[in-house]
Amino acid sequence: MTQPIPIRRDGHRPRLLDALDLARAGVPVLPLRAGKLPFGNCPSCASSACGDRPNMKAAGPCQCARPCHGWAAATTDPAVLQSPSWAEAWRQAHTVAYHPGGAGLTVVDLDDADAIAWARQSLPATRTVPTTRGEHWIYLGAMQSANAVRPGVDLKSLMAYARWLGPGTGTMTDLPEAVRALAVKKPPAARPAPLAVTAPAPTGGGECRHRMPAYLERGIAMAEQRITEARSGVHATVYRTFLAVLSAHGRCGCLSDAHVERLFTAAQAKGESPRHCTDAWTNARTALGM
Template sequence: MAHPPTRPRVRDHAPAPVLSPNLLHTALSLTASGMPVLPLRRGKVPFGNCTACADNACGGRPNMKVPGPCRCPAPCHAWAAATTEPAVLVSPEWAAAWRQAVCVGYHPGGAGLTVVDLDDADAITWARTALPATRTVPTTRGEHWIYQGAMRSVNAVRPGVDIKSTMAYARWLGRGTGTMAALPDAVCALAVKEPPPARKAPQTLSGLLTGGQGECPHRTPAYLERGVAMAERRITEVSSAVHATVYRTFLAVLSRHGRCGCLTDTHVARLFTAAQAKGESPRHCTDAWTNARTALGL
């Protein structure tokens, strides 16, 4: 009597994941050009710290906010784990991470680069008019604009725009197209935060207008009216980073109209009213105006 063919035995566990040769090859190629790299797991984020490094018990890695060396051989501490050493990339401790990795990350600041991360079409449109052209890399939802030069990393410098450079990581998405330009002042200016509020006695609007009584260069009142109206509209239409937008708008108005004495209490009140309609308090408005005047030396 013929017996049915024997079925293959089902394993009790799934086979161990295999290190992706493509990711490792990409990582090794980048280190050859001096790019510090690290594996990124699902969610495109770095791997968590090992037990010894949990809560920075090890003291952190060099150049981190938490001082002290870290001799952990695993890819701990996010961006600070990025390396240019091929031997580290293929070590047993890193191999375990590469088996679970979904992409390669890199530390832009460690390579002397800055990535302007444009997250949507509106951000790209803004960049094309506000920033000099440079190397561009398409992303899932937008683009990375890469400049030669490192700076401080800051998120949400304006709607849909992050800056990734020192103490940050970015996802490697290819070489991109275009010639890489030097880091421009326009990008550096995005990271400049408003100075802390000056702790002075409250001022009236008239007090905020003292000084700057030079000869007025504006030939008609219409020029000033147009500038104040544009500033009101800029504040009214902002959807995020309201405090920063108010300060920058005040700075722009004062840089053009603050030295000739043509601004009146009525003009300032219009700007303050627009800012308060977006949730700014009267005190924040006064502080932002005072800080803008201080920044301009008025």
């Protein structure tokens, strides 16, 4: 037996009625608590104890009768929506959400005026729903969801939920390639190749104190790491690192052009110019009397 629909004391239509209307139209729905958040998993499903992770690509990842698992709890089954195990969630619910991908839809969530202006110039017109700060543009067709695809723009479709804010206005159009392309990750820009080393390695004639080539290799590797991990004061870090390498390895003649090139490459990767690298190397040698 299903629970009676809760009646809101403020006289507005109960949220469960909205949910049932959407479910009858084939739109999977779920309740949201304050802060536009889904209800947390029950104790039996906490920390994925129910084994939901392998099945999260489809709604209903386990047999839990409660509205667990965020977007995956969305359902079109009126018996589930009105079941005793969902009753408390509906009493606490602040709004209704739906799973756009489960309904074959994609929501372009435009968070501010700038995002709306971009959409009007870049995307075909479709059904539009006003939000607190912007608009939802709803297209026919499902795709992978993605956040922050550009400033103020999120894509909500598969494995995501969106708030139900009313039917909106306008005619829904097919999902355009321009929206699908927003979710495609672009490869990082290639870093320009460092220029050739212009500072010669020292040509000391003293006997090597280190005996083992591994000692020099470890020193160069540590110097590269020190430069790479610098978060501020890169100029100073590069100079101090060059000074330390020359102090330890610069007088015996075992420091080669290949070693110096590795140090210069690390410095240029942090934004140092070839001239700055050469100056830092020369100043370090001068400070050590080389």
